[in-house]
Each structure stands twice: as structure tokens, then as C-alpha cells.
Amino acid sequence: MAGTATIPIIDISAEGADQIQVAKELVDAAVEYGFVYVRNAGRDISTEQIENAFGLSRTLFASPLEDKQRCKIEKNNQGWSGMHTETLDPKTQRVGDFKEGFNFGTFKDGKATQPIPRSIEPHQAQLAGFREACHALCQKLLLLFGIGLQVDPPTFFTSAHSPAQPSGSILRFLYYPPPSATPTAEPADVRAGAHSDYGSVTLLFRLRGQAGLEILEPAGTWAPVPVTPPGTEGDVAPPILVNIGDLLSYWTNGLLRSTVHRVSFSSTPTPGESSTDPRYSIVYFCHPADATPLAPVPSARVAAAIDGNVHAGAGADKKEMTAAEHLKMRLSETYLQMYAEGKK
Known part of the structure; x- marks a missing residue:
């Protein structure tokens, strides 16, 4: 195991x-890491x-099994997935991931547009507001990427991620049982198996003291990613971890790095973090319109990356596709089993 991952910390709202x-x-x-800590301090999304949201996550996963099964995940990528349902690294995993998940799609007038457990039905407006805040933060990041990449116009990414258009954007709650329960x-x-994310930008919210996330470094070693990196210990909440997804990397011909990561059982967790307790995390996967x-993208820097073949092979001979085709x-x-069943 390598030392703790070195990831920049940026305050985008100072x-x-x-x-x-x-x-x-x-x-x-x-470009360098594919990950960045964003100091939040309650300015973009309130503490x-x-x-x-974490309170609702605990309530959801504590719901009766039959109530969660009623909301089983479908091919629209919405709903509940149980233990071992998802296999993020099918080439190396013996069994599917040791986790449960629940994917929320869009909300309309503060109401979910999909089946949800009865335990959280009274809190739909709260979930809708949190999802909207996550998307707004992603739009802020996407505008900054447009400016930093000198895209013409700089609003290129934000226009492509309009919340008014159907997309694969998902708010996801995750629950990892303690090792004693597995x-x-x-x-x-x-x-959770080694993988890179599917969309444009991912927001990851974690709780202090809960170990597990690791990134694959260029040398081929796994490095833990602390929830509270040095310099943020006094912040009211841990920084939000932002990472680049495959789609944004694909879109920029590999210039922006989509870094492989996983969640391990962490036999050697970061100091101050534990791997013996349950682990909860919340993720917002931001996707462009289907x-x-x-x-x-219309960017001189991306064009230079194509000419220079940055991150060799990232975009070579690739087929142009739509965002929806990429996600599918x-x-x-x-979800090998779900899609295999559809072929019968």
C-alpha cells in the first residue's frame, strides 16, 4: 500500500x-490527478x-427488505441495489460489491418520479433540494472547466448539462456493512471494485472517520484518500471530493484524467479513520443531456492534447457516440445479470 494520496485542495467559492x-x-x-478536494464551508451546499441527507440515507437502508425490493433498480439506473448486485470490476471480482445502493433520478415538484421506500416518502422535497444543490455545484465546476480549458464558448459544458433535459444524472446513497457483517x-x-466513473463530474460526500476509498496511482499502487486531508481539520465539514468521469475524459480526448478508484476493507486505514464500522457515502453523478x-470540445488546449496524444491512447480511434449511448x-x-436477463 502506498502512502496517503496527494490531492489538491481548492476553494472555488472563496x-x-x-x-x-x-x-x-x-x-x-x-489533468494531473483526476481528483480534487473542494472546500465547501457551507457556501455551495449547506452543512x-x-x-x-446522511440521516435519510441511514433511514432508507434500515427500511424493511421487502420495501427496498419493491424499488429494485431498473435499466434506467434508478432504484435499490442489494449486496453483490453491482460488480464494478467484473474482470477481477470473485463476487459483486459488498454494498447496498439507492439511485435517485429526477424529482418533479418536489416528488420522486420513481418508487422509493415508504420510510423516506415524507422527505422527498428535502431530497429534491439536495439534488438540485448538487447539480448547481456541478454547473459551477463545469463553467470553471470551460474557462480553464479556454473552451469557446466557456459555457459549452454548462449548456450541455441543463437540468431541463433528460440525462443520466443520479443522486446515489451508498451503505457498506461493517466487515463483521460480511x-x-x-x-x-x-x-466496491476498481472502476472509473461513467459521467462528467462526480461529487462525493463522506463522513469523518470512515475509511475505505483508494485511488490507483500512476505507479500501479493503491493510495487511501483521507476524508479530512491535512489543512481542513478545522472546517465545519469535510471537503467535497470531486472527480472526473470517463465521459468528460472521453470528451476532452483524455486531457482530463478519469482515475480508477475502489472502496476496500482497509486493513491499514488512514490515521483517525476506522474500517470496522459501517460506511455511508453520498454521490452525485452529473451527466450531460442524453x-x-x-x-x-471546441478548445485549443484539447486540440493540443489530441495532437500531443496526452495520456496515450485515451481517445485514439474512438467512435463518436451520444451521452446516453456511453452510459448504456x-x-x-x-449490471451483468440484469442485462443478461434482458437478452433471454
Whole structure:
């Protein structure tokens, strides 16, 4: 195991910050690491919203099994997935992931547009507000990427991610049982298999003290990603971890890095974090509108990456597809059983 991952920390909402400089730092982090910590301090998404979302996550996963099964995940990527349903690294995993998940699609007038457990039905407006806040933060990041990449126009990414258009954007709650509750796990097993994310930008919210996330470093070693990196210990809440997804990397011909990561059982967790307790996390996967064509973005820096073949092979001989086609391709690799059943 390598040492703790070194990931830049950027405050994108600091008062008086130079937007062009912040955009440059954000793009540099995305090119070099594919991950960046964003200091939140309650400015973009309130601490209360985050705490309430984690409270609802605990309530949801504590719901009766039959109530969760009633909301079983479908090919629209919405609903509940049980233990071992998802296999993020099918080439190496013995069994599916040791986790449960619940994917929320869109809300309309503060109401879910899909079946949800009865235990959280009274809190739909709260969930809708949190999802909207996540998307707004992603739009802020996407504008900064447009500025930092010198895209013409800089609103290219934000226009493609309009919340008014159908897309694959998902708010996801995740629950990883403690190792003591997974006696069938073997030493080589992981809680979530090695993977890169499918969309444009991912927001990850974690709770202090809960270990598990690791990134694959260029040397081929796994490095833990602390919930609270040095310098943020006094913040009211841990920074939000942002990472680049495959789609944004594909869209920029590999210039922006989509880094492989996993959730392990963490036999050697980061100091101050535990791997013996349950682990909860909340993720927002931001996707462009389904019909968006994934042609290289109009950016001189991306064009230079194509000429220079940055991150060799990232975009070589690739077929142009839409955002919806890209997502379907990735989901069919992850939910093997669900898609196999559809072929019968």
C-alpha cells in the first residue's frame, strides 16, 4: 500500500477569488490527478443539507427488505441495489460489491418520479433540494472547466448539462456493512471494485472517520484518500471530493484524467479513520443531456492534447457516440445479470 494520496485542495467559492486562477488550478488538478478536494464551508451546499441527507440515507437502508425490493433498480439506473448486485470490476471480482445502493433520478415538484421506500416518502422535497444543490455545484465546476480549458464558448459544458433535459444524472446513497457483517468476504475481496466513473463530474460526500476509498496511482499502487486531508481539520465539514468521469475524459480526448478508484476493507486505514464500522457515502453523478454528441470540445488546449496524444491512447480511434449511448455501454458492463436477463 502506498502512502496517503496527494490531492489538491481548492476553494472555488472563496470571497474575492480570481475566477481565472481558480479555473486554472481546477483544470491542472483534473489533468494531473483526476481528483480534487473542494472546500465547501457551507457556501455551495449547506452543512445542514449534507447532514440531513446522511440521516435519510441511514433511514432508507434500515427500511424493511421487502420495501427496498419493491424499488429494485431498473435499466434506467434508478432504484435499490442489494449486496453483490453491482460488480464494478467484473474482470477481477470473485463476487459483486459488498454494498447496498439507492439511485435517485429526477424529482418533479418536489416528488420522486420513481418508487422509493415508504420510510423516506415524507422527505422527498428535502431530497429534491439536495439534488438540485448538487447539480448547481456541478454547473459551477463545469463553467470553471470551460474557462480553464479556454473552451469557446466557456459555457459549452454548462449548456450541455441543463437540468431541463433528460440525462443520466443520479443522486446515489451508498451503505457498506461493517466487515463483521460480511463473514463471506475473503482477503482479496473489496467493498466496491476498481472502476472509473461513467459521467462528467462526480461529487462525493463522506463522513469523518470512515475509511475505505483508494485511488490507483500512476505507479500501479493503491493510495487511501483521507476524508479530512491535512489543512481542513478545522472546517465545519469535510471537503467535497470531486472527480472526473470517463465521459468528460472521453470528451476532452483524455486531457482530463478519469482515475480508477475502489472502496476496500482497509486493513491499514488512514490515521483517525476506522474500517470496522459501517460506511455511508453520498454521490452525485452529473451527466450531460442524453442526446449530447461526444465530439471533442471546441478548445485549443484539447486540440493540443489530441495532437500531443496526452495520456496515450485515451481517445485514439474512438467512435463518436451520444451521452446516453456511453452510459448504456458502461451500465451493461456493471449490471451483468440484469442485462443478461434482458437478452433471454
